[in-house]
């Protein structure tokens with residue numbers, strides 16, 4: 258979007274009913290549900306083109322990287338398809354040039370006060386179930402200076418919270434600096450004026466650089482929050498899934514994390530129904546989740562993906578069992594989440610107000626990432642808060658995935 262704007266082209270994100278005449282669809286090709294959503298979106302706009310409502314449809318991103326030739330013949334109404342590394346070719350369709358001087362500039366498509374900041378692209382891991390390396394290639398870290406430039410630009414445009422993302426954030430630096438360098442990056446980012454919160458996502462557990470926990474403890478701006486996708490707990494499954502770790506090592510790491518940063522909120526994701534997962538493996542996963550009581554936990558059901566290592570195995574867990582296991586794990590998590598939330602009643606948290614919706618101001622604490630975690634709801638008929646501001650909020654009521662509160666004192 259920045260490159261198009263920099264070439265003088267008007268561009269808007271996800272708007273219906275605008276008078277723009279060309280639609281670019283950025284796709285995901287990770288698992289069945291994401292592919293379906295991408296295809297539905299392409300078909301919707303191919304239909305709009307047929308009806309004469311728009312002139313052209315271009316498709317880019319992971320789905321077209323992965324299935325380009327099939328898609329070209331199946332959906333001929335699309336004018337052109339681009340892979341994940343073909344931004345300059347896409348720009349050519351607009352008679353626009355790729356401008357290097359725009360590196361680090363961003364058009365923000367989320368709320369104005371937070372932004373996702375990608376610190377690296379691609380992945381060198383061999384996880385059995387994952388098609389991401391096929392689509393995104395090998396791990397390439399962005400140099401620290403580039404990330405800092407981007408962070409400063411974002412801060413200048415009003416961003417207060419950075420959500421650091423990558424396919425594998427704990428690998429950061431190993432390619433270009435020959436060492437895991439996430440701690441240094443976090444340290445430097447926490448010196449950027451205007452940024453109040455820095456949140457770390459997708460921290461792969463194997464080879465976890467423990468020095469980031471020291472920085473987290475030392476620097477207030479680094480949220481006491483860690484998104485660490487564990488995927489499973491049974492050593493048998495971790496081996497089949499080629500995760501490079503065991504249950505014992507995972508527990509040692511979790512112990513270290515919770516000892517070094519005692520009030521940390523840990524978010525994890527689990528994958529159920531992978532080829533070879535027995536009832537016993539699943540029970541072990543349930544016991545593990547009961548024991549560790551993660552503050553946040555999401556579950557995916559296994560999707561059998563061409564080109565992955567697991568594709569050579571039989572997809573031997575029936576779909577209904579996959580779903581039953583996912584539901585059982587989520588039901589357990591719902592109870593854990595409610596109990597942990599109930600402990601917050603009567604306490605006050607610094608809260609970033611994201612939006613106003615259905616009569617509530619909706620915010621988040623440092624323990625919550627947008628869209629996936631808990632929200633704090635404040636009655637908008639009773640209280641006034643400004644979107645994008647921090648407020649101290651006292652929690653008065655807890656639900657499974659939401660907290661209800663009242664402002665204690667606005668602090669910015």
Ligand code: SF4
Pocket residue numbers: 380381382383384387388389390424425461
């Ligand atoms: S680390 Fe993440 S992105 Fe990389 S292969 Fe494993 S699951 Fe996929």
